Amino acid sequence: MLDEMVFRTEDVPAAERLSYWAERVGQTYAPVRMTSDHAHDFRATRRVLDLGAVSVWQATFQQLVIQRTPKLIRQSDPELFHVSLVVGGAGACVWEDHKAVYRPSDLHISDSSVPWEIRTGKDPVTVVGLQIPQSMLPLSSGMACRAVPRRMPSREGIGALLAQFLTQLIADTARYQPSDGPRLGVVLSDLVTALVAHALESDNAVRSDPRRRVLIRPIKNFILGRLHDPHLTPAVIANAHHISVGHLHRLFATEEATVAAWIRLQRLEAARRDLTDPALHSTPIRAIAARWGFPRAADFSRAFRATYGIPPKDYRHRVVDCGTRLTAKRLVH
Structure with missing residues (x-):
């Protein structure tokens, strides 16, 4: 230790x-x-x-x-x-x-x-x-x-x-x-x-392109507010901001991921946080997946494992076990 x-x-x-x-x-x-x-x-x-x-x-x-x-x-x-x-x-x-x-x-x-x-x-x-x-x-x-x-x-x-x-x-x-x-x-x-x-x-990079900075922030906020929508696509996002899909992809060219990959990562991170929430421990994993834009539980499980190296069910159990041990240590002290 x-x-x-x-x-x-x-x-x-x-x-x-x-x-x-x-x-x-x-x-x-x-x-x-x-x-x-x-x-x-x-x-x-x-x-x-x-x-x-x-x-x-x-x-x-x-x-x-x-x-x-x-x-x-x-x-x-x-x-x-x-x-x-x-x-x-x-x-x-x-x-x-x-x-x-x-x-x-x-x-x-x-x-x-x-x-x-x-x-x-x-x-x-x-x-x-x-x-x-x-x-x-x-x-x-x-x-x-x-x-x-x-x-x-x-x-x-x-x-x-x-x-x-x-x-x-x-x-x-x-x-x-x-x-x-x-x-x-x-x-x-x-x-x-x-x-x-x-x-x-x-x-x-942002300071070198003021127009990109003005555009990218509301686009990301738009995405974060609609992660629950499984039909959220680059075309939907581009149309909502009155730009072409190609222009949208160019805006994300200097980001850490493509538009679709960024959406998927935000959804996975939101689901991962829910899996660690004790208040949601009894909520089925498939319900958490659906809440964050993964209507098919199998798709969510594959994406989660590919990103975090562990299935969502095992991740939840590991977090719960760690939390239980931490609580036990505090009680002992």
């Missing part, structure tokens, strides 16, 4: 819990300032996995305002990137003159060397993330400054790979030895490097 530490605010008196949490976060990341509507009895838990120079963690906490101020940066800067995958809840981050809203399935990348403020919503937030030294990312300082902090998608491409790696790792640490930790840390640093580099290249 990988080496890990667990922190719970319930381990200290109620009046000390928020300050205890801020202190622990400061020790495992960087000094921050925290306030909360629940300061009188703040509830939070955090697991930290030791992967050598990299650490992976899972945290659940009540409403918070977290600030990394210029004064705190001057006092102590460990020069870390902080990558968070939002699993539940929502929040907003402000840095300099920028603001981004984070919801479930979003990736949030911040920098201990840059002042920022995060405000979470009223509901508890659950986050899986990692901390990685800036020196482990082979990016120039100019690239790094442009890259973080920012919001990145985790439902496609490299973001999806990183999100799946993090969630699988945190769900089941028993399959790994402590000596695996540094090797897993290197893999994670490579994925973060690839994600940031890809995002920068995509931004450059």
Whole structure:
């Protein structure tokens, strides 16, 4: 099993819990300032996995305002990137003159060397993330400054790979030895490097073609709102946006997949998320498939296995088993 530490605010008196949490976060990341509507009895838990120079963690906490101020940066800067995958809840981050809203399935990348403020919503937030030294990312300082902090998608491409790696790792640490930790840390640093580099290249491509940027966003939103429709085709999409099918394919030429492949991937990702949802555990897989535009269960099963390397039924069982073991570990602690 990988080496890990667990922190719970319930381990200290109620009046000390928020300050205890801020202190622990400061020790495992960087000094921050925290306030909360629940300061009188703040509830939070955090697991930290030791992967050598990299650490992976899972945290659940009540409403918070977290600030990394210029004064705190001057006092102590460990020069870390902080990558968070939002699993539940929502929040907003402000840095300099920028603001981004984070919801479930979003990736949030911040920098201990840059002042920022995060405000979470009223509901508890659950986050899986990692901390990685800036020196482990082979990016120039100019690239790094442009890259973080920012919001990145985790439902496609490299973001999806990183999100799946993090969630699988945190769900089941028993399959790994402590000596695996540094090797897993290197893999994670490579994925973060690839994600940031890809995002920068995509931004450059978008800036070079403003008209493409204007067109591609509403087209993708149109697709995402109609994934349930099995008759959604490139021709339907092109007709709805008053362009030719050829023009639609040219717009997607610089994307990670063709139009049809992008639709299929979004449908599979939506179905995969439903398969991991405990509230939908009793919902038949064929119903989940139909909900996301796969009227034939056999077609869905083949596509799912080709994409994720495992049949949807086995994937659901694996996720449920991992969740059960994780819950059991928490109860033991």
